[in-house]
Amino acid sequence: MNAEKYVIPFIEEKFPLQPGMRVLEIGCGEGGVLKAFINRGCEGVGVELDAPRIDHAREYLPDDIAAGRLRFVVKDIYLVDIEKDFSGLFDIILLKDVIEHIHDQPKLIGWMKKFLKPGGIIFFGFPPWYMPFGGHQQICKSKISRLPYIHLLPGSLYKAILKNRKENVEEMMEIRETGISIERFERICREQGYGFLDKRHYLLNPIYEWKFGWKPKKQLGLIKAIPFFRNFLTTCVYYCIQSTPDS
Numbered sequence: 001m002n003a004e005k006y007v008i009p010f011i012e013e014k015f016p017l018q019p020g021m022r023v024l025e026i027g028c029g030e031g032g033v034l035k036a037f038i039n040r041g042c043e044g045v046g047v048e049l050d051a052p053r054i055d056h057a058r059e060y061l062p063d064d065i066a067a068g069r070l071r072f073v074v075k076d077i078y079l080v081d082i083e084k085d086f087s088g089l090f091d092i093i094l095l096k097d098v099i100e101h102i103h104d105q106p107k108l109i110g111w112m113k114k115f116l117k118p119g120g121i122i123f124f125g126f127p128p129w130y131m132p133f134g135g136h137q138q139i140c141k142s143k144i145s146r147l148p149y150i151h152l153l154p155g156s157l158y159k160a161i162l163k164n165r166k167e168n169v170e171e172m173m174e175i176r177e178t179g180i181s182i183e184r185f186e187r188i189c190r191e192q193g194y195g196f197l198d199k200r201h202y203l204l205n206p207i208y209e210w211k212f213g214w215k216p217k218k219q220l221g222l223i224k225a226i227p228f229f230r231n232f233l234t235t236c237v238y239y240c241i242q243s244t245p246d247s
Contacts, residue, residue, distance in 0.1 A: 003036035006206040006216065007096065007125065010238050014198045015121050017042060021091040024115060026077050027098035031057035034070060037092075044070045045086060047077050078107075082114060089117040096125045100134075100180050110192035113243050121197055124239045127205070129179030130231035136175050140167050149232075151176060181231050189241050197240040205236035 008017065019041030025034050028046030030053055038044050044064075048054050054072045064070040073085045080086065093112055102108055112122055127134050135151020137144050142165040144150060151158060155176065162169045182201075189196070201219035208214040219234050 001210060002207050003033040003096070004039070005209075007033065007094075007123065007238070008036055008040065010198065010200060011092070011121070011123055011240060014240060015092070022088065022117075023092045023094065024086065024090040025094040025096070027095060027101070028057070028072070029053050031061050031070070031072070033094060033096050035061060035064070037094075038064050038069050042092075043068075045090075046070070046072045047080060047085075048072065048074060049076050077102075086115065089120070090115055091117055091120050093120070093122045095123070098126070099124055099185070100126045100129065101175065101178055103178055105178070105180060105185075106188045106192060109188055109194070113193070116243065119242070121240050121242050122194075124185070124241070125236060126180065126185075127236055128182050128231040128234055130181060130228075131233070131235050133235075134179055134231075135172065137172070140165070140172070142167060151179075181228070182234070182237060183227055183231075185237075185239070189239075193244050193246075194241040195244045197242045198238075199240075200238040201230065201234045202236040202238075203233065207236070 011017070017037070017040050021042045023034065023037045023042045023044045025044065025046045028034055028048050031046055034044040034046050046057065051074050054074050057072060058065060061070055073080060075085065093115055099105060116122070130152065132148035137147060137151055139145070144161065144165055144167060150161070153161070155173075158176070159169060159173060162172050186196070201224045202216055203219045204214055204217040206216040209216060219230065223230050223233055
């Protein structure tokens with residue numbers, strides 16, 4: 001629902017979908033985002049490291065798989081074989097709530113040019129690290145799950161609190177290592193030879209409509225324009241990027 005109502009309309013403001021377009025999603029989970037694109041006549045490939053999630057996707061989307069509209073690759077994205085696993089290039093690559101979990105983000109963002117058709121785009125949606133729950137502490141089982149900004153404590157103190165509360169310290173500290181700010185993301189994209197086709201910052205993440213019943217709210221222009229500070233009050237950002245001609 002989120003992809004159909006918000007992600008696709010955002011993309012289409014600058015890059016209209018056409019039947020037959022090939023779409024790759026990295027970190028596709030159960031395939032819900034890809035399904036919205038399949039419904040618009042696109043062909044989809046999903047890459048996911050967590051095999052049980054792909055098992056669920058295959059149960060959820062058997063007709064699309066059988067018809068050849070959708071297929072899945074269970075691999076680390078860094079280990080895929082472009083020709084063997086993808087059988088061609090893509091018009092659109094999607095990373096929805098994924099880039100903040102990826103190690104060596106410059107490597108991946110630069111490498112993805114090899115997956116794109118000329119003129120193709122990459123969509124990113126992610127929570128900035130400094131936002132109230134940018135450490136994904138909502139997945140914790142203790143009261144930490146309700147504490148905004150606790151992930152911004154000094155690393156040693158945060159780790160000690162997690163350990164004291166019997167949380168998954170390794171998982172939470174890994175999220176801390178890979179969290180990404182708006183400024184770092186934009187800098188990586190520029191350094192890797194991309195231009196920004198479109199961007200949107202949200203005060204209230206569109207996904208909150210399904211989680212909490214809250215309507216999405218775009219970030220105020222004044223806040224959006226203030227580097228670094230904007231990270232603390234922006235719960236989600238959407239970007240479409242495109243390789244620049246001379247990169």
